[in-house]
Amino acid sequence: MNISPILTDIKKRKFQPVYLLHGEESYFIDVISDALEHTVLNDAQKGFDQTVLYGKDTDFSTIVNAAKRYPMMSDHQLIIIKEAQDLKWKDDELLLKYVEQCTVSTVLVFDYKYGKFDKRKKLYKAIEKKGLVVESNKLYDDKVAAWVISYIKEQGWNIHPQAAALLSEYLGTELSKIVNELNKLMLNVPKEREIVVADIEQNIGISKDFNVFELNTALAKRNASKAYQIIDYFAANPKSNPLVLVLGTIAGYFTKVLKYHYIIDKSTAAKELGVHPFFMKEYELAARNYNRRKTFTIIEALKDADLKSKGMNVGGNTSTKDILTELIFTILN
Numbered sequence: 178m179n180i181s182p183i184l185t186d187i188k189k190r191k192f193q194p195v196y197l198l199h200g201e202e203s204y205f206i207d208v209i210s211d212a213l214e215h216t217v218l219n220d221a222q223k224g225f226d227q228t229v230l231y232g233k234d235t236d237f238s239t240i241v242n243a244a245k246r247y248p249m250m251s252d253h254q255l256i257i258i259k260e261a262q263d264l265k266w267k268d269d270e271l272l273l274k275y276v277e278q279c280t281v282s283t284v285l286v287f288d289y290k291y292g293k294f295d296k297r298k299k300l301y302k303a304i305e306k307k308g309l310v311v312e313s314n315k316l317y318d319d320k321v322a323a324w325v326i327s328y329i330k331e332q333g334w335n336i337h338p339q340a341a342a343l344l345s346e347y348l349g350t351e352l353s354k355i356v357n358e359l360n361k362l363m364l365n366v367p368k369e370r371e372i373v374v375a376d377i378e379q380n381i382g383i384s385k386d387f388n389v390f391e392l393n394t395a396l397a398k399r400n401a402s403k404a405y406q407i408i409d410y411f412a413a414n415p416k417s418n419p420l421v422l423v424l425g426t427i428a429g430y431f432t433k434v435l436k437y438h439y440i441i442d443k444s445t446a447a448k449e450l451g452v453h454p455f456f457m458k459e460y461e462l463a464a465r466n467y468n469r470r471k472t473f474t475i476i477e478a479l480k481d482a483d484l485k486s487k488g489m490n491v492g493g494n495t496s497t498k499d500i501l502t503e504l505i506f507t508i509l510n
Contacts, residue, residue, distance in 0.1 A: 178314060180205055187212045192253065194279040195308030197301070199262075199289035204352035205313035210257060210288050217255040217284050226254040232263030237271045244275055244283045254283050261287040269300050276303045316352065318429065319451035321345035325355065326453075329372065334363055336372040338453040343374055343390045346426050347383050382417070384410070389418070389426040396427075396508055397463035404505050412498035420486050420497045427504075428479045434463045435472045467508075478507040 186192075187209075196213070198206040218227050226248045230240065240258060248254040258264070279285070285308075293312065294301055304310055316324055322338070322345040329336045348355045358381050365380050366372050378385040385391075387410035395403035411418040433450045437460050440446050447454040467475065482504045485495050 178205060180209060180311070183209055183309070183311065184212050187216050190216065192217060192284045193309040194281055194283060194285065195276055195304050196284070196286045197289065197294060197304045197308070197310045198287065198313065199292070199294040199311070200313030200315075201291060201293070202313045202315045202352060203290045204356065205311070206288050206290055207353070209311060210286055213255065213284060213286055214257060217253050218251055222251040223255075225249040226251045228254070228256045230256070230258050232258060232260040236265065237269060240285075241271050241275045244285050245280055246283075247280070248282055252282065255286070256283060257286045257288065259288050261289040262292060266295075266298075266300075269298070273300045273303055276300065276307050279307055316350050317451075318345070318350060321348075321350055321355070322453065323451075324352070325359065328356070328359060329363075332359075332363060333368055334366065334372060336362075337374065338455040339390070340372055340374045340377050342453070342456070343377055343383060343385075343388060344381070346389055347422070384417075387411070387414075389423055392423070393427060393430040394459060396430075396505070397459050397466065399466050399509060401505075401509050404509065405502070408498065408501040408505060411501060412496070415497055420500065423501065424479060424483050424486065424504075428476065428483075430463075431467075431472055431475050431479065434460060434467060435469065435476065437461075437464045438469045438472065475508050478504055 192213070196209070198209055200206065214227075228243050230243075235258070240256065243256055246254065294310075301310065322341040325341040325344055326336055326338065329341075344355065344358065348358060362372055362376060362380050366376050374385040377383050387407050392404060392407045395401075395407060411420075411423060433452065436450060437443075437446055440449050443461075446460065447457050450460065452460070482500050485500050486497075488495065
């Protein structure tokens with residue numbers, strides 16, 4: 178999602194009287210709420226005209242009474258309701274009446290995290306009409322790398338697509354965690370130099386040679402020696418390379434390979450697969466090395482490996498190394 182226009186309006190001091198920031202991804206909620214907290218009032222004014230409340234410790238009567246007050250030292254007063262999902266939303270009639278005739282000098286912000294606000298409620302429609310509603314959705318796995326590249330560019334740095342992909346594979350979709358790691362990188366990499374995979378290893382601790390990203394590349398090239406070296410490393414370092422992550426990433430990779438087989442216009446493949454064009458040569462190679470039938474076999478083998486990792490459908494040993502060794506053998510043969 179693109180929140181830049183919202184942040185631009187805040188910077189220009191174009192405030193809404195009510196903000197409902199809701200959704201499963203807390204990062205965008207925090208960014209908008211923090212921008213308001215740092216912009217609406219200066220430090221001297223905050224002591225008089227800023228109120229921060231928490232959902233589990235307040236109620237709508239307290240919120241509305243505060244919202245109806247007029248600012249003392251500024252043109253606006255700012256009221257932020259943190260953890261607003263903990264409010265008793267069944268009793269929101271008082272707030273609904275306020276929103277319908279809200280005080281224009283008040284900026285009222287609801288940080289409603291880890292879930293979506295009920296869009297069927299009258300209050301939701303009232304805030305849409307009188308203020309601003311922002312739904313903060315989690316990014317899909319295949320969108321994280323592109324978001325990393327975009328975020329880095331916004332800060333004035335550049336990152337190689339391979340480094341962005343490696344970060345997205347290992348850090349998941351929690352944007353607050355990703356941003357913390359990216360900020361570390363930007364502190365340690367000069368602005369005039371592109372962030373590369375070696376920087377990831379040096380500053381974040383993900384091996385540039387022994388990671389799931391390199392394993393997929395080795396499999397695409399049918400490089401058995403490299404593939405077995407990598408899974409030996411995984412078996413020796415299970416905490417930094419959990420089996421569930423490894424299997425999930427390989428499965429995602431070969432699902433894209435299978436999808437590539439069915440794309441008629443290959444010029445649109447990067448968009449269809451949701452990957453950076455930089456990686457398309459590798460997917461083309463993987464598709465040549467693994468036809469449709471073989472790719473289906475690989476996906477079945479991945480399902481079997483996943484069951485074994487959970488103690489189901491067991492035949493023989495179920496150690497990380499045994500499961501991965503059998504899987505890699507099936508893929509390559």
